[in-house]
Amino acid sequence: MKKTSIYIICFLLSLPSLGQSIIEQTNLFIGTGGHGHTFPHAMVPFGAVAAGPDWAQRGWDAAGGYHYDAKSILGFSQIHLSGTGLTEAGDFLIQPTVGKIHINAGKPDIIDDGYRSRFSHEDEQAHPGYYQVRLQDYDVNVEVTATERTGFYKLTFPKTDSAHLLIDLMHHINGNPGSVKHASISIQDQQTVTGYRLTNGIWANHRQLYFAMRFSKPYESKLIYDANKYGFTKKHFFKDLNHRVSDKLKAVFNFKTEDQEAIYVKIAVSSVSARNALENLEKEIPDWDFDRVKKQAERKWEQELSKITVTGNKDRVAKFYTALYHNFIHPTLNQDVNGEYRGMDQEVHQGHDFEHYTMFSLWDTFRATHPLLTLTQPERTDDIMKTMTAFQQENPEKMLPMWSLYQNENTCMIGLHAIPVLADAYYKGLYTGQDDRLLESMVASAENPGVDSTAGRAIYPAYYGQKYYIEKGYHPNDVVRTGVSVTLEHAYDDWALALAAKKMGKEEVAEKYRQRAQNYRNVWDMEWQFFRARLNNGEFREPFEPRAYHREDFHDRDYTEGNAWQYLFFVPHDVYGLAELMGGEKQLEARLDELFTLPYQGESAVEDVSGLIGDYAHGNEPCHHVAYLYGHVGKPSKTQKLIHRIDQEFYKNAPDGYIGNEDAGQMSAWYVFSAMGFYPVNPAGGVYVFGSPLMESASIKVSESKTFDISVENYAPENIYIKSVKLNGKKYPNVFIRHEDIVKGGKLEYVMSNKPTRWGEKSERVPFADGGL
Incomplete structure (x- = not known):
């Protein structure tokens, strides 16, 4: 047989077998290693909850909660960011343990000193809507599934009189001292616990989140720990207290279990109130049928992922469906079952004709994620557009989202890229709101003189200086950091605004921003044939090296996460x-x-x-x-x-x-x-x-x-x-x-x-x- 024929036969054998469901052809561990920052956690499409394991609180590779190279798991939290470089979230971490009670998590390399546990990839599995792992130090099998706002755990214990479930309200993936401003825990009865947490992270400096947790069987006893009162020692705890507010709270609920007895735990979240969190829990999972909820989550993923079906090489098919899965995680739902959500003004609002979303990493996702959603999620795209216009109204700066998370705008990346997202979806006929309102929100952002951004951080612009762009047609690099990148990206956003205005019949507005979209020419150096940083006096910045990424001083670099070659083609x-x-x-x-x-x-x-x-x-x-x-x-x-x-x-x-x-x-x-x-x-x-x-x-x-x-x-x-x-x-x-x-x-x-x-x-x-x- 010829070598070519053998190659073709091997290739054909690699095609996916018939009859496999789509969720069986995904690989949720793609991106969990290296610096991909994805996770295998349990959630439903665009759900508020992504319930699953965390391994660390600090470091870039803690951003998604999970990392494939980790040797231990410190617990399971309910909120995670997929694929971002931001260390944030990790809310309401729970950890089942057996034997001696540990209050501190311990370090990844000193596992026995804390409540974290070793695990093996050989006893771990994940597919859309479901995650499972065995905690080796406790011989507890953890299974997780989810609904839109609720994580649902099945914890299978060995026979013991010392089974525990810890909830750590201090755990925060940001992990900086003082990032938890304060928290609350309230024991409603022997099966129900509610509370909240207010965090002050780098990327979300005022984030309110509430929870409601319910066990399938009553606990035998409980311990509430407040490090502000006594420190985390076994000698000092609140045994009979049912309510506590502090910035350093943890609690342990104690159970007796038979061999292979499952204790089920439901934990729901809300940005509005603990009462709403409890309502979310009760309406979304009214019973204790874990398999039913799991199958429901799997069906939702199968339905969403089947919006594009493919055949081909087995590895490519896995990469494709996993990639499609990653596009159905964010933006995430930010609205309770009663329609309430907390807006950018920190006030509670009632959604009427749309569902409210959060988590917009727009410098990344305006390029292809949102265009993909216009093909696969047209109705949800309409909700996203209405979320953005509501965001602009509720935002004290009156700006559309740039990089937003819950009730926060961190503006950590450049550009006004909600504008092309809105313009694209509007041009495709997906918006059912008012045209004037949509145009007003885009123009208000494009004409804003500037927003105070990441002042004090070394690597991102401290002030976008839109006023200079409006006056000069470019961002002077001695006033605005990364002025080349910001100029190019704002010029593109201006063109997108013009496109929407043209579609609306607003000819004067369209012509104004079409002309402004030519501002990219203002940073073009004809001699060097590159886009270069210009100073406030109009001169190009010297010296210039096209392949340099930034200067030693991060505060005055010319390009954002790139060099002159990589930005040469952004028009x-x-x-x-x-x-x-x-x-x-x-x-x-x-x-x-x-x-x-x-x-x-x-x-x-x-x-x-x-x-x-x-x-x-x-x-x-x-x-x-x-x-x-x-x-x-x-x-x-x-x-x-x-x-x-x-x-x-x-x-x-x-x-x-x-x-x-x-x-x-x-x-x-x-x-x-x-x-x-x-x-x-x-x-x-x-x-x-x-x-x-x-x-x-x-x-x-x-x-x-x-x-x-x-x-x-x-x-x-x-x-x-x-x-x-x-x-x-x-x-x-x-x-x-x-x-x-x-x-x-x-x-x-x-x-x-x-x-x-x-x-x-x-x-x-x-x-x-x-x-x-």
Whole structure:
């Protein structure tokens, strides 16, 4: 048998077996190793609760709660951030133990000194809606599932008179001393406990969260610890007290168990009140049927993940469905079953015609996550838009969200990227609110003179200085840190605002911001042929080194998490205008070639910059659209080759499967789009540029009765180049496809080749890539 035939047979054998559910084809451990910061916790799509294990309180790799390389688990908390670089949350940690009562967690490398426990990956499993692990030090098997606002635990104990359940209200993934401002615990009866916590973290400096917890059997006795009163010692505790308020609270509930006896624990959350948390618990899980709730959570995930179904190489299928899963975590629900939520003004509001959400990492997710949600979650996108406009009204700064979390805006990243999210969804007809209200919220943000941001932090801009941008058309780098990046990104946001205004028929507003969208030209240096930092006096900053990431002083760096090469191509609304600045489309092609072939100069000092091909950095968002730009200059085969290289080198079906921080869905959204063969280079306006499909077939459910089906002829590892494309049976020469063609339903057919072809070289120009509307 020929070697080629053997290779093809092995490839076919790697295809997923028929009959598998989608949740069986996911791998929730992808991204939990390395610096991906994802988690395998139990939750339902977009749920407020993500219940699962934490291993540490501090350090970058504690950000998701879980890390695959950890050797021990210190407990199970209810709120987590997926794929972000922010150490925050980890609320209401519980830990089942047996034997001696430990009040302190202990350290990862000194396990026996605390309540944490060793575990093994051999006795651990996870799939959407469910997580299981055995705590080896206590021989307690922990199973977790969830509803939208409630985590549901099944804790199976050995026979013992000293079974315990600890709740640690001090545990906070931020972990800084004093990050818990105060907390409360109230014993309602021998099965019900309520309370709250107010945290003061770096990323959410005034976050209120309440809980209600209920056990399936009454506890035998309890201990409440307040370190402010006595310190955490066994000699000093409150045995009979039923209520306590402090910033250093923990409690232990004691049980007697038979061998393999399960104690069930439900714990619900609310940003409004403990009463609401209890109502959430009682309405969402009125019984103790763990298997029913688990199956319900699994069905919800199966339903959501089936909105795009694929076939292909087994590892790629796992990567695809896990990537889609990661895009259905955030934003997260921030509304109780009675419709109440706590807003940016710290007041309680009643949602009426929409569900309220939180956790917007928009510098990351505006690029592909939110465009993906317009395809897969159109109704939820409408709710997200209404959440954002409500946020702007309730925000004392009258700004749309930038990087928001519960009742907080931390503005830790740059740009006004709620604007393209809103503009894109509005342009696609997904908004059911008032046009004037939507436009008002975008204009108010674009005209805000500036917001006090991360003053005192070394690595992010302290003041965005929008007033300078409005007056000068750029952000002076001696006044505003990372002025180049901020100028480029605000120029793009201006274009997105113009797009929405044009769609609304507001011609004067549209023209104003279309012109402002050309401000990217104000930081272009014709001599160097790069975007460069300009000073308040109009001169370019010296010295200049295109491959430098930042100066020794973090306070005056020119670019955000990148260098001049990585920001050279961030003009997604005017790619052809950028080409003109460079001297034409051939010169743009040459600059792209140079970017991808620059000699390796070592790892960047910026943690987020990773996954390098030349100076292209796939591990960070500013580069995510760049490989697709070859389609704009008539060389799509170069894009096609790069897409397969990025897939092979930077995405793996393994815990360290992401080359960088997953970033709340964006790293995964790149994969979902790219696997289907196209990507939103300009995230607003509904135009997707072709790359090269990674799946043999895909089907997008665009309505209850319609699908958009994608097929690939000659699907094989070596066939990475597009030979031809058909749309609904007709030859299709263009390097782009419109959102409207997808949501109508239909069929897209690729024919692949193992050699570069001339397909796409005669394409029409890509829409919304010339600065126009």
